[in-house]
Amino acid sequence: MNHAPDFDSRVAAALANPTLKVAIERTTGTARTKRAAAMAAWPEFPAARALGRDIKDHVIENLAHYLVAFEKNADAAGTKVHWARTGEEACQIVVDICRKAGAKSVTRAKSMLGEEIGLPHALEAAGLERVETDLAEHIIQLAGDPPSHIVWPALHKTREQVAELFRAHHRDPGAMATVEAMVASARRQLREKFMAADVGISGANFLVADTGAVCTVTNEGNAELTTTPPRIHIVTAGIEKLVPSTAHAMAMLRLLVRSATGAELTQYTTFHNGPKRAQDRDGPDEFHIVLVDAGRTRMLNEGLAEMLRCIRCGACLNHCVVYRQIGGHAYGATYPGPMGSVLTPMLDGLEQAQDLPRACTLNGQCQEVCPVAIPLPTLLRGWREKSWQRGFEPARVRWALALWRFTAMRPRLYEFAGNIGLRIMPLFAHGGWISRMPLAGGWTAHRDMPSPSGGTFLAQYRRRFKK
Amino acid sequence: MNDARSEILKAIGKVSANPTAIAAQAQRLRAGACRPDRVNGPADAVFIERLRSPGVAATAERVATMQDFPDAVRRYLAAQQLTPALALQPHPDLQALDWSGISTHEHIATDEPVAVGLALGGIAETGSLVFHSSPVSPTLFCFLPLHHIVAVRASQIWPWLEDYADAFAGCAQPRNVNLITGASGTTDIEGTLVRGAHGPGWLHAVLIGNAE
Numbered sequence: 271m272n273h274a275p276d277f278d279s280r281v282a283a284a285l286a287n288p289t290l291k292v293a294i295e296r297t298t299g300t301a302r303t304k305r306a307a308a309m310a311a312w313p314e315f316p317a318a319r320a321l322g323r324d325i326k327d328h329v330i331e332n333l334a335h336y337l338v339a340f341e342k343n344a345d346a347a348g349t350k351v352h353w354a355r356t357g358e359e360a361c362q363i364v365v366d367i368c369r370k371a372g373a374k375s376v377t378r379a380k381s382m383l384g385e386e387i388g389l390p391h392a393l394e395a396a397g398l399e400r401v402e403t404d405l406a407e408h409i410i411q412l413a414g415d416p417p418s419h420i421v422w423p424a425l426h427k428t429r430e431q432v433a434e435l436f437r438a439h440h441r442d443p444g445a446m447a448t449v450e451a452m453v454a455s456a457r458r459q460l461r462e463k464f465m466a467a468d469v470g471i472s473g474a475n476f477l478v479a480d481t482g483a484v485c486t487v488t489n490e491g492n493a494e495l496t497t498t499p500p501r502i503h504i505v506t507a508g509i510e511k512l513v514p515s516t517a518h519a520m521a522m523l524r525l526l527v528r529s530a531t532g533a534e535l536t537q538y539t540t541f542h543n544g545p546k547r548a549q550d551r552d553g554p555d556e557f558h559i560v561l562v563d564a565g566r567t568r569m570l571n572e573g574l575a576e577m578l579r580c581i582r583c584g585a586c587l588n589h590c591v592v593y594r595q596i597g598g599h600a601y602g603a604t605y606p607g608p609m610g611s612v613l614t615p616m617l618d619g620l621e622q623a624q625d626l627p628r629a630c631t632l633n634g635q636c637q638e639v640c641p642v643a644i645p646l647p648t649l650l651r652g653w654r655e656k657s658w659q660r661g662f663e664p665a666r667v668r669w670a671l672a673l674w675r676f677t678a679m680r681p682r683l684y685e686f687a688g689n690i691g692l693r694i695m696p697l698f699a700h701g702g703w704i705s706r707m708p709l710a711g712g713w714t715a716h717r718d719m720p721s722p723s724g725g726t727f728l729a730q731y732r733r734r735f736k737k
Numbered sequence: 738m739n740d741a742r743s744e745i746l747k748a749i750g751k752v753s754a755n756p757t758a759i760a761a762q763a764q765r766l767r768a769g770a771c772r773p774d775r776v777n778g779p780a781d782a783v784f785i786e787r788l789r790s791p792g793v794a795a796t797a798e799r800v801a802t803m804q805d806f807p808d809a810v811r812r813y814l815a816a817q818q819l820t821p822a823l824a825l826q827p828h829p830d831l832q833a834l835d836w837s838g839i840s841t842h843e844h845i846a847t848d849e850p851v852a853v854g855l856a857l858g859g860i861a862e863t864g865s866l867v868f869h870s871s872p873v874s875p876t877l878f879c880f881l882p883l884h885h886i887v888a889v890r891a892s893q894i895w896p897w898l899e900d901y902a903d904a905f906a907g908c909a910q911p912r913n914v915n916l917i918t919g920a921s922g923t924t925d926i927e928g929t930l931v932r933g934a935h936g937p938g939w940l941h942a943v944l945i946g947n948a949e
């Protein structure tokens with residue numbers, strides 16, 4: 271894990287880490303293959319995706335209506351609904367509920383919103399024992415790492431590293447020879463914790479407006495074991511998570527699960543609706559939902575409404591050429607990859623996050639795989655423009671661009687400069703590839719550059735079209 | 738905190754004047770033609786096929802009547818070489834059956850080896866078992882055992898996810914709806930799928946009878 275303050279050095283450290291690339295490719299490679307197979311079996315995907323987009327847009331267009339309807343229906347089921355303007359406010363609400371209940375230990379099912387608002391830290395600062403129950407979250411809790419992917423938070427760890435962590439921290443680790451043995455060890459380690467916790471905290475994949483229910487999806491079964499035994503269940507959810515009805519949630523689930531893991535449905539799809547009923551043998555006595563804004567209404571009003579469609583499937587990360595090289599931690603934010611590069615400038619401020627929208631090749635893969643058709647490249651370009659207008663680009667970038675503009679507007683000068691490059695670059699090439707050249711270290715440190723051939727673009731253009 | 742509520746709603750701005758128009762619009766946004774071509778036969782046959790598909794990877798069989806269910810359980814226990822002791826979901830339809838030769842209990846333990854349950858129904862599209870929590874269907878019965886053996890009536894299979902949703906639209910909702918699609922699993926270590934994460938490691942469905 272690297273904590274370098276600036277993006278460039280985090281990227282440099284990530285590129286220099288030999289195991290990281292292997293770890294990223296193992297998981298994202300599998301995810302891409304499985305998603306591709308799921309899509310091949312679903313020729314109607316383009317229409318389904320348009321529908322997913324329209325459902326989310328409809329909800330965002332009528333957000334106040336659906337929030338109020340959700341609140342009313344949740345309240346009728348005995349749920350206590352809270353509202354939080356900011357992440358701090360949301361954490362405070364959660365901590366207050368825990369304190370009031372005299373809670374000592376809290377189990378948590380993975381929630382990216384929880385990470386976004388700093389809930390793990392807030393719980394610990396309040397003196398509560400925090401037990402992460404999702405296997406990946408358990409791994410990174412032991413390692414003291416932040417998540418590096420929104421679906422597979424421990425994707426940066428190889429199996430060898432996980433085995434080492436479990437050997438050091440588990441009561442009864444066993445042989446650790448296989449991934450199966452590691453999973454079994456985590457099962458033994460967390461079993462009693464599930465049953466002993468005072469409070470269980472989860473996120474929400476969807477909030478169903480017409481029933482007041484919270485939908486969670488997991489494959490491990492940890493969410494239900496987190497939310498059922500404790501006396502109190504608290505949900506933290508972004509206000510954009512709404513869908514009109516259960517039937518709409520089903521349409522979104524088809525898109526979410528296939529895009530995330532390539533499966534048709536997660537093993538456990540659960541709708542939670544209020545506390546324990548009369549005569550129920552299990553379930554929480556209290557059920558709380560904290561509806562969190564934390565920048566979402568600003569996104570709505572400042573040109574990022576499309577980003578509120580995001581269902582956190584992670585497909586754009588798995589298909590991003592930049593993410594696949596540098597992994598999640600280099601982004602230095604809760605949400606990495608394309609979706610993170612759109613969200614982070616809004617959540618953390620553009621000045622601090624200005625590098626992220628620039629760390630993109632604009633190849634459009636992310637938009638192509640996004641199950642709700644978010645125009646991620648366009649949104650990233652929007653941030654670049656804002657960053658330029660507000661003068662955040664470093665002086666050398668502004669200078670270089672000004673110089674390029676000057677040259678590009680003068681075709682003869684441009685070609686002259688191009689010809690100089692064409693003559694100099696081959697001097698550094700071996701077998702058609704350049705692996706070292708002055709001023710090109712940023713490129714050649716991690717890959718070779720092809721030696722130019724065939725003359726400048728303008729020369730080639732003349733040859734071909736002006737015969 | 739009421740400040741937070743009104744401030745958030747104010748920041749959203751647009752207060753929709755016409756709930757009927759919104760509902761009509763939502764109604765038009767339902768999946769129909771764009772669903773994957775999954776349910777192309779009788780719902781109960783598709784359901785069994787989906788359960789056994791590699792993606793769901795459960796085991797499934799069919800027996801003629803509810804009275805035949807205990808025998809299916811006995812066969813399963815013998816095949817898996819399990820001790821004939823299990824947690825029986827406190828449902829009257831299960832309790833009414835003849836469990837002789839098996840010692841059953843109503844309380845589910847944290848490390849329960851085997852639990853036997855009755856699902857409310859199933860969904861053919863995805864091979865999912867549906868449970869609604871209630872005094873006779875406690876949620877933890879689906880999550881604590883290592884082996885979960887579930888009876889489901891063939892007459893209670895909904896073709897599509899939406900058919901299940903519509904069957905309960907506008908009704909009082911249970912505390913928990915659990916759609917269970919195969920045994921628990923995880924891909925959190927290097928993307929490798931491993932079965933038996935925190936929930937059951939084995940799921941066996943027994944379809945009762947034929948769809949009418």
Ligand code: SF4
Binds near residue numbers: 609641644
């Ligand atoms: S932006 Fe699209 S692809 Fe990326 S996580 Fe969100 S929904 Fe998935």
